[in-house]
Amino acid sequence: xxxxxxxxxxxxxxxxxxxxxxxxxxxxxxxxxxxxxxxxxxxxxxxxxxxxxxxxxxxxxxxxxxxxxxxxxxxxxxxxxxxxxxxxxxxxxxxxxxxxxxxxxxxxxxxxxxxxxxxxxxxxxxxxxxxxxxxxxxxxxxxxxxxxxxxxxxxxxxxxxxxxxxxxxxxxxxxxxxxxxxxxxxxxxxxxxxxxxxxxxxxxxxxxxxxxxxxxxxxxxxxxxxxxxxxxxxxxxxxxxxxxxxxxxxxxxxxxxxxxxxxxxxxxxxxxxxxxxxxxxxxxxxxxxxxxxxxxxxxxxxxxxxxxxxxxxxxxxxxxxxxxxxxxxxxxxxxxxxxxxxxxxxxxxxxxxxxxxxxxxxxxxxxxxxxxxxxxxxxxxxxxxxxxxxxxxxxxxxxxxxxxxxxxxxxxxxxxxxxxxxxxxxxxxxxxxxxxxxxxxxxxxxxxxxxxxxxxxxxxxxxxxxxxxxxxxxxxxxxxxxxxxxxxxxxxxxxxxxxxxxxxxxxxxxxxxxxxxxxxxxxxxxxxxxxxxxxxxxxxxxxxxxxxxxxxxxxxxxxxxxxxxxxxxxxxxxxxxxxxxxxxxxxxxxxxxxxxxxxxxxxxxxxxxxxxxxxxxxxxxxxxxxxxxxxxxxxxxxxxxxxxxxxxxxxxxxxxxxxxxxxx
Ligand code: IVH
Numbered sequence: 001x002x003x004x005x006x007x008x009x010x011x012x013x014x015x016x017x018x019x020x021x022x023x024x025x026x027x028x029x030x031x032x033x034x035x036x037x038x039x040x041x042x043x044x045x046x047x048x049x050x051x052x053x054x055x056x057x058x059x060x061x062x063x064x065x066x067x068x069x070x071x072x073x074x075x076x077x078x079x080x081x082x083x084x085x086x087x088x089x090x091x092x093x094x095x096x097x098x099x100x101x102x103x104x105x106x107x108x109x110x111x112x113x114x115x116x117x118x119x120x121x122x123x124x125x126x127x128x129x130x131x132x133x134x135x136x137x138x139x140x141x142x143x144x145x146x147x148x149x150x151x152x153x154x155x156x157x158x159x160x161x162x163x164x165x166x167x168x169x170x171x172x173x174x175x176x177x178x179x180x181x182x183x184x185x186x187x188x189x190x191x192x193x194x195x196x197x198x199x200x201x202x203x204x205x206x207x208x209x210x211x212x213x214x215x216x217x218x219x220x221x222x223x224x225x226x227x228x229x230x231x232x233x234x235x236x237x238x239x240x241x242x243x244x245x246x247x248x249x250x251x252x253x254x255x256x257x258x259x260x261x262x263x264x265x266x267x268x269x270x271x272x273x274x275x276x277x278x279x280x281x282x283x284x285x286x287x288x289x290x291x292x293x294x295x296x297x298x299x300x301x302x303x304x305x306x307x308x309x310x311x312x313x314x315x316x317x318x319x320x321x322x323x324x325x326x327x328x329x330x331x332x333x334x335x336x337x338x339x340x341x342x343x344x345x346x347x348x349x350x351x352x353x354x355x356x357x358x359x360x361x362x363x364x365x366x367x368x369x370x371x372x373x374x375x376x377x378x379x380x381x382x383x384x385x386x387x388x389x390x391x392x393x394x395x396x397x398x399x400x401x402x403x404x405x406x407x408x409x410x411x412x413x414x415x416x417x418x419x420x421x422x423x424x425x426x427x428x429x430x431x432x433x434x435x436x437x438x439x440x441x442x443x444x445x446x447x448x449x450x451x452x453x454x455x456x457x458x459x460x461x462x463x464x465x466x467x468x469x470x471x472x473x474x475x476x477x478x479x480x481x482x483x484x485x486x487x488x489x490x491x492x493x494x495x496x497x498x499x500x501x502x503x504x505x506x507x508x509x510x511x512x513x514x515x516x517x518x519x520x521x522x523x524x525x526x527x528x529x530x531x532x533x534x535x536x537x538x539x540x541x542x543x544x545x546x547x548x549x550x551x552x553x554x555x556x557x558x559x560x561x562x563x564x565x566x567x568x569x570x571x572x573x574x575x576x577x578x579x580x581x582x583x584x585x586x587x588x589x590x591x592x593x594x595x596x597x598x599x600x601x602x603x604x605x606x607x608x609x610x611x612x613x614x615x616x617x618x619x620x621x622x623x624x625x626x627x628x629x630x631x632x633x634x635x636x637x638x639x640x641x642x643x644x645x646x647x648x649x650x651x652x653x654x655x656x657x658x659x660x661x662x663x664x
Contacts, residue, residue: 003048007044017037023155055129059156062209062212065208066210068208072121072136074133078169079299079302080302081303081308083283083308084309084310085311090263097306100608102609106258108235109263109287110236110240111255111256111266111285112251112286113251113277116279118205119169123165127159129154131143131145147205150213151172153220169225173198173218173219173221174279175278178219179197197280201218204218219249221251222243231243236294281312282311283311285309285310286310287307301518315376317375320340320370323368324399325337325339328405328406330512334357336355336401337353337355340372350376350382352382356419360419370396372386408423410428440455440470444510445507449495450492467572468575471576472575473492501578504580504581505521505522506521507579516552520547523546523548542557544623546623586619591661594619597622597629597632598621599641600636601636604655610658633655633657634654
């Protein structure tokens with residue numbers, strides 16, 4: 001046999017046996033036999049280096065170390081999941097689905113164990129594994145292809161006629177056995193062990209040297225793909241089976257449930273099993289099975305409407321409150337934070353817990369020196385459940401909110417009926433600094449090299465006092481600062497210059513206006529052509545926008561009517577900052593340029609689904625009949641709005657006529 005023939009044969013055999021061993025967990029040959037074939041292949045490839053291919057099983061040992069991770073944009077964003085914690089939350093999840101969709105649809109679900117590891121995306125082109133990445137912020141992750149190649153459960157090549165492009169999503173995790181061995185070793189050599197399997201998985205994958213990753217016992221399960229309907233399957237259950245036939249590992253505890261009661265039963269059964277599994281799970285993911293229904297439901301900002309993560313009950317521990325810090329937030333809100341004697345809660349060391357606000361302090365009657373019960377549910381921030389009053393000695397003193405701001409000493413205010421105590425001094429150093437740090441942070445304009453620490457330094461040195469200062473940094477002064485130098489100064493200035501034309505929504509979110517987070521900012525961006533028009537919009541105009549509520553509208557009007565804000569915006573403009581507006585490309589969509597209002601009770605679709613259909617088809621939603629409204633869709637028992645529409649001569653549509661309008 002020619003060497004190339006034997007090499008191909010050995011690769012096929014090794015692939016097949018690796019699949020049986022790592023994916024199906026059912027080996028049919030001994031480790032010794034596998035090793036012998038592997039060594040033979042290694043020797044042949046060494047003798048014929050030209051015949052080494054990327055998908056050879058010998059290529060899993062880890063390539064050369066990288067300098068840094070490069071960024072990968074996900075073609076389709078990787079979303080996260082909302083949480084449920086009990087039966088009631090699951091029932092509410094189903095009720096919401098029914099409220100969104102039309103009545104009377106029976107839903108079936110898939111229940112999957114929620115693995116506690118790291119979400120990754122694996123791109124297969126013509127069956128070959130070509131790119132692997134972390135989830136990152138959902139839009140952009142890090143290229144960890146070289147590291148993922150070393151994970152034996154991840155096929156380097158798919159079997160059975162795979163599609164031309166397949167973007168698989170799943171979880172890389174470390175089994176409990178492997179983790180224990182690794183941690184035992186760490187303890188022996190005096191290294192800090194991993195606190196939990198998730199840290200272990202993340203720490204092992206984020207290694208620039210893939211050989212280190214190769215030495216870690218990582219495992220993988222696939223749970224989805226970027227565009228499920230493209231797989232030619234009709235639902236999640238079918239699709240997971242299909243992924244299995246391609247050679248991808250699928251968890252064997254996945255269940256199909258025909259009602260929410262069955263989902264709840266599956267959750268209870270998984271809760272009982274969880275401690276007998278060789279890997280850690282932190283809950284169960286529930287997904288609507290049918291893809292066409294998933295599509296109708298669509299996504300919210302960060303998570304799909306059609307899935308939810310039901311988390312296992314929290315882990316608890318007791319510790320004592322040493323002292324309390326009062327933090328001043330970006331908006332002047334004062335938050336008491338308990339500093340605790342460090343304690344391990346379900347694998348994570350906890351030394352601080354928020355006490356939220358005065359009402360919460362009073363409700364829980366917490367005192368300095370108290371023994372407290374704390375809990376952590378999933379990734380949720382640890383919280384204090386209650387004081388263990390039996391342990392009190394009588395010396396514990398009540399924790400009360402200070403009368404003055406701990407930073408600027410301005411008297412604090414707590415309006416009647418509100419929970420939050422606030423410092424209203426607009427010149428409060430803590431607020432100004434936090435605002436600036438927010439502006440440059442990832443949630444803001446994401447200016448590289450201007451992290452919190454540096455913003456603090458530049459604020460203290462009075463180089464940055466307000467937002468416009470960021471855009472006029474004095475290069476030479478920066479270069480001469482402690483810990484800087486010409487290189488860092490140039491880098492930061494270049495990073496700032498890159499942000500001179502931020503998307504309008506991004507700039508709005510960065511400004512830190514109360515109630516205007518990333519999502520609301522994007523809504524505003526899609527309605528306003530420039531900052532000036534937004535700044536002069538009236539309360540009523542803002543309220544007409546779907547997704548802008550009373551609080552947000554009031555906050556925007558208040559913000560832009562402030563003389564200091566106006567002056568700041570002028571200075572921003574002078575510094576050359578010019579926000580861009582990405583016009584949503586509605587061209588060619590059936591409802592481009594149309595403003596549609598729903599009134600009365602709809603019969604075949606729900607209000608929410610109707611609104612989503614309008615947006616998806618390039619139209620806008622109106623909530624009152626105005627000049628701009630083009631169509632009014634009427635359900636049963638339509639009243640005054642229909643009358644007004646008729647008076648103004650608007651096009652009135654039945655539900656069916658509306659659906660015809662957007663039919664593809
Ligand atoms: S589905 C759009 N399925 O949980 C659906 N996620 O909070 C997004 N996870 O980032 C994820 N097991 O890391 C899904 N069977 C499973 C999962 C799972 C674990 C993780 C995943 C994701 C996080 C969502």
